[in-house]
Amino acid sequence: MTEGYGTTFPRLRDAAGAVWRDYTGHAFVERLREASLPRAAFLGYLVQDYIFLVHFARAWALAVTKAETVDEMRTCAATVDALVNTEIGLHVRTCAEAGLSEADLFETAEHPANLAYTRYVLDAGHSGDFLDLLAALAPCVMGYGEIGARLGQDVADGHPYADWIATYGGKEYQQVCREVGALFDGAVARRLGPAPETTPGWDRLCHRFTTATRLEVGFWDMGLSFAR
Template identity: 45%
Template sequence: MTTGPWTTEFGEEGGLFRRLREGCAAEWRAYTWHPFVRGLSDGTLPLAAFRRYLVQDYLFLIHFARAEALAVFKAESLEAMQEKTEAIRAILAETRLHLGYCAAWGIAEGEVRATPESAETVSYTRYVIDRGLAGDILDLEVALAPCTVGYGEVALRILADPGRRREGNPYQSWIDTYADPAYQALARGAAARIDRLGGTHGGESRFASLRATFAEAARLEARFWQQGLDAVAGTAA
C-alpha cells in the first residue's frame, strides 16, 4: 500500500480506527484512491460523472442525517447525544448548501429532488442504518466512519498527489471543502471517537465483526464513486 502524509492523520497509533483501516487496507485504498478520486485530482473526471455523484450525494446526506439521529438514540452519554444533535443540524444545513452547489453545476433544485435514489445509494445508506439498528453505538459509528474520515483522507491523498492539477481544476472547490482545516478536524474527531468507543464498548473482543462492517462500508463507498463512471460509460455505449 502506498504510504504518505495522510497515514498519520487519523486516530491514535494502536487505536481501533487505525486497526480497522489497516485490517481493511485493500478495501480502503480501493475507496480512497478510486479512479473517480484520481479524476478529481487531475481534473479529468467527466463532468457528467460528477453531476451524477452530486445528485446522489444530496440524497445520501438525507439518510446520513437519519443515521446520526439514530446515533442520538444509541448514544452512550448526554454529552454524546448533544454532539450528535449538533451533527444533525450541520448535515441538514449542508443539504441546503449542497442544492446551491448543484445549481452552480447546472442542476436545478427540482431536478435534484425529483431524482430517485440509485441502487448504490440505497444499498449504502440502508446498510449503515441497519448496522445501527442491529448493534450498538460502536457498530453504527464504525459504519459511518468510512464516510466521515474517508473524505478527509481523500482530500489529503489528492493534495499529496504529484499528478494533481493545481491550475484550472474544475473540481478544486470540492477538494478545498474536504481539505479545509474545519473538515479535517471533524474527520480526526470521528476517528478519535472510534478509538474511545473501542475502549469503552469492548472493541477488542468484537474486532472481527467491526472490521467486517468497516470493510463493507468502504466497499459501498467505492461503489458510490463508481456509479458516476458507470453512468458515463452507459451513455457512451
C-alpha cells in the same frame, strides 16, 4: 495525512486492507484529482451524494438515540448539523450552477448503489448498537477526509473540482474527522475495554467497517457510470 483521526479508525482501515485502497485510490478519485473526470460523472455522483447525505444525516441522528453519554450525543448532533447545514450546501450550490434546484435533487430516484449503501448503514444502527453504527459510518467520514487531505496538496488554480476538494481537505471537515475519531475511540474503550482486538466485538466491527468500505467502492463505480 490522517494524524489526529484517533486510534480505532487506523486499525479498522488496516484490517480492511486492499478494500480501503480500492476506495481511496479509486479511478473516480484519481480522475477528479487529475481534473480529467467528465463533468457529467461528477454531477451524476453529486446528485446521488445529496440523497446519500440525507440518509447519512438520519443515521447520525439515530446515533444520538444509541449514545450512552451526553458527550457522545453532542458529537453526533454536531455531525448532523455539519452534514445538513454545511456539506449538503456544497452539493446544492454546485448543482444549482448546472440548473438543478434542491427540490430536483431531493426528488431524484436513488441509484441501486446508493440504496444498498444507505440502507446498510441505517440497518447497522437499527439492528446493532452504537459501535455497529459508528463502524458503518466511519468509512465515509474518514475516507473523505483522507481523500480531501491528499488531493488538497495538488490543487492548482482553476482546478474544476477545487470546491469539492477544499471542502473535504479544509480545516472544518478535518476537525469533524478528528472529533469523530475521538468519539469512536471513547465509545470503543467504554464498551470493549482497553484491548478491543481481544474481544468478540472487534471482529464484528471490522466486518461492518470493511463492508461499508466495499459499498463506498460501489458508489464511486456508480459515479463513473454517469460518464457513459
